[in-house]
Amino acid sequence: MSGDEIFWTASIDELSRGYIYDNDNDKFICLICYKDYENGVIFKRGEELLEAKKAIVHHITDMHGSMFNYLLNMGKKHTGLSDHQRELMSLFEKSLSDKEIEKKLDISPSTIRNHRFKLREKEKQAKIFLTIMSLLNEDKGKSNEKELIHIHKEATMVDERYAITKEEKEKVLATYFKHGLDGPITSFPSKEKRKIIILQEIVKRFDKNRGYSEKEVNEILKSIYSDFVTIRRYMIEYGFMDRNKDGSEYWIK
Structure with a gap:
């Protein structure tokens, strides 16, 4: 299961605490960066020695802050919240009174009450929507080729281009990766949906837990396709990869 699948299939409780337990591999996995902590291994944090479960809890706090802030800042395309609603929720989370919020944002008490009502x-x-979707998908034993693939959390443009079924994905990968998924592609597609599918596969060649020089990125992409500059540009444009301002370091988002 890919990182994005792990995130989007996590339960509300798992998203709240920021990690899942992978029963098959006996490890805890961070839902933000997908770093894992294997059960039975002792991890060092400063002078402390921690078991896996405690280690991942500290990892989330040390590296990512709070899950509340991370999820809140995922943006409207994922949360459905406006900038104003996000700002208010951030203040609600800090347990500020309505009077304190009124002064801070220069808005009326009735406006604050109205936002509280709308958020509830x-x-x-x-809750109703999640229950409906749960009932719709409760037949887990049936293979569904029409099931849509998961969108990566950092996607810059979430629209109909991401309405891709697993069946479509398999066909596109078979068409372009004629020598297997570890080999090169025969050409780079012009259609948006196909681009996304190919980029989702290419990103798997990179380690999410390290940075790359531009030369290292180019070498990896050269082994996939001759026009590596175009692929590198699309990797950044579609939110799979990011880089610092001078282009000296690249990393998977």
Whole structure:
């Protein structure tokens, strides 16, 4: 299961705490960066020696802060929240009173109450929607080729281009990776959906837990396709990869 699948299939409780337990491999996996901590291994944190479960809890706090802030800042395309709602929720989380929020944002008490009401209604709607989707998908034993693939969390443009079924994905990969998924591609597609599918596969060649020089990125992409500059540009444009301002370091988002 890919990192994005792990994130999007996590339960509400798992998203709240920031990690899942992978029963098959007996390890805990961070839902933000997918770093894993194997059970039975002792991990060092400063002068402390920690078991896997405690180590991942500290990892999330040390490296990512709070899950509340991480999820809240994922953006409207994932949360459905406006910038104003996000700002208010951030203040609610800090347990500020309505009077303190009123002074801080220069808004009326009735506006704050109205936002609280709307957020509670949104919560009720979300519960009903999740229940409906759970009932719709409860037949887990049936293979569904029409099931849509997961979108990576850092996607810069979430629209109909990402409406890709698993069946479509398999066909595109078989068409372009004629020598297997570890080999090169025969050409780079012009159609948006196909680009996304190919880029999702290419990103697997990179380690998410390290940085790369531009030369290292180019070498990896050269082994996939001759026009590596175009692929590198699309990797950044579609939110799979990022780089610092001078281009001296690249990393998987």
